[in-house]
Amino acid sequence: MICLIHQANYLLDRQIAALERAFIEGGGYSEQLAAARLAEREKSRSGGAGQIPSCPQCGRPMVARTARQGRNEGRPFWGCSGYPECKGIVEN
Ligand SMILES: [Zn+2]
Numbered sequence: 001m002i003c004l005i006h007q008a009n010y011l012l013d014r015q016i017a018a019l020e021r022a023f024i025e026g027g028g029y030s031e032q033l034a035a036a037r038l039a040e041r042e043k044s045r046s047g048g049a050g051q052i053p054s055c056p057q058c059g060r061p062m063v064a065r066t067a068r069q070g071r072n073e074g075r076p077f078w079g080c081s082g083y084p085e086c087k088g089i090v091e092n
Contacts, residue, residue: 055080057088 053062062078078090 053078053090055082055086055088056090058082058086060086062088062090 054060055062058080060080060082063081063083065077065079067073067075067077076092078092080086080088082088
C-alpha cells in the first residue's frame with residue numbers, strides 16, 4: 001500500500017515537473033512573439049508615411065483615399081484596392 005502511494009507521488013512529481021517545463025517554454029515562446037511584434041512595429045515606424053498597409057481582410061495593398069461623405073468627410077484613410085469587392089479599410 002505504501003509502495004503504491006510512493007509510486008503515485010513519483011508520478012505526480014514527474015507530471016508537475018513536465019507542466020513547469022511546458023510553462024517555461026510557453027512563456028519563452030510568447031516572449032519571442034512579443035519581441036517579433038516589437039520589431040515589426042519598429043519596422044513600420046521607420047518606414048514612415050510612405051508605407052502602404054495591406055488590407056486586414058484580404059491582404060491586398062491599400063490605396064490612400066479621402067472620405068467623401070459621412071461623419072468622417074474629408075478625412076484620409078486607407079481603402080482596399082479590391083474595393084468594392086472588398087470593403088476593408090484602415091483608419092489613418
Ligand atoms: Zn481587401
